[in-house]
Amino acid sequence: MFAETTAAITAAKEAYALVKVLKDAREQSVIDKATGELHEKITELQMLNAELASLYHAEKQVTMQLTEENAQIKMFALQSSQYEIHTMESGSTVYRLKAVPDPDMKTHYLCANCYQKREISILQPTGKVIADSASNYCKQSLCPACGTTFLMHRLPKKEKYIPQPISRKGGW
Ligand SMILES: [Zn+2]
Numbered sequence: 001m002f003a004e005t006t007a008a009i010t011a012a013k014e015a016y017a018l019v020k021v022l023k024d025a026r027e028q029s030v031i032d033k034a035t036g037e038l039h040e041k042i043t044e045l046q047m048l049n050a051e052l053a054s055l056y057h058a059e060k061q062v063t064m065q066l067t068e069e070n071a072q073i074k075m076f077a078l079q080s081s082q083y084e085i086h087t088m089e090s091g092s093t094v095y096r097l098k099a100v101p102d103p104d105m106k107t108h109y110l111c112a113n114c115y116q117k118r119e120i121s122i123l124q125p126t127g128k129v130i131a132d133s134a135s136n137y138c139k140q141s142l143c144p145a146c147g148t149t150f151l152m153h154r155l156p157k158k159e160k161y162i163p164q165p166i167s168r169k170g171g172w
Pocket of ligand 1: 111112113114115121143144145146147148
């Protein structure tokens with residue numbers, strides 16, 4: 001944009017010099033030559049003006065985008081400061097609240113995948129129970145943003161999951 005601005009200033013100065021020539025000229029040939037050159041300078045200025053306007057618009061877009069990104073980074077820094085990395089007993093790595101405000105309140109967990117991309121995404125239970133590598137049954141959660149599934153809490157042995165046959169509605 002600097003080169004275009006300099007070119008526009010130079011063209012404007014040259015046009016102004018041509019106007020001065022026209023003002024002081026007495027001979028028709030000088031007037032004709034200066035008029036022709038002035039027309040060229042005006043066309044050049046119009047083109048530079050359009051170029052500058054488009055460059056200004058592009059710069060403005062970039063500034064707006066950077067402002068938005070900056071706001072998102074600040075928002076993430078503020079939100080993420082409440083969380084810490086945590087490994088579930090199933091081995092899944094997630095983020096959880098550093099402190100639960102109310103002891104009766106259940107904590108929630110964040111997707112580690114989205115956290116790395118500066119996104120706060122709360123994991124939601126899928127209702128499924130899956131066996132982990134140690135053959136323990138664990139509740140499964142899903143990240144609604146990226147679709148990653150996580151093995152969460154292990155079920156106590158007595159609650160061990162036994163697949164139930166699907167009961168027929170209405171019975172036999
Ligand atoms: Zn995610």
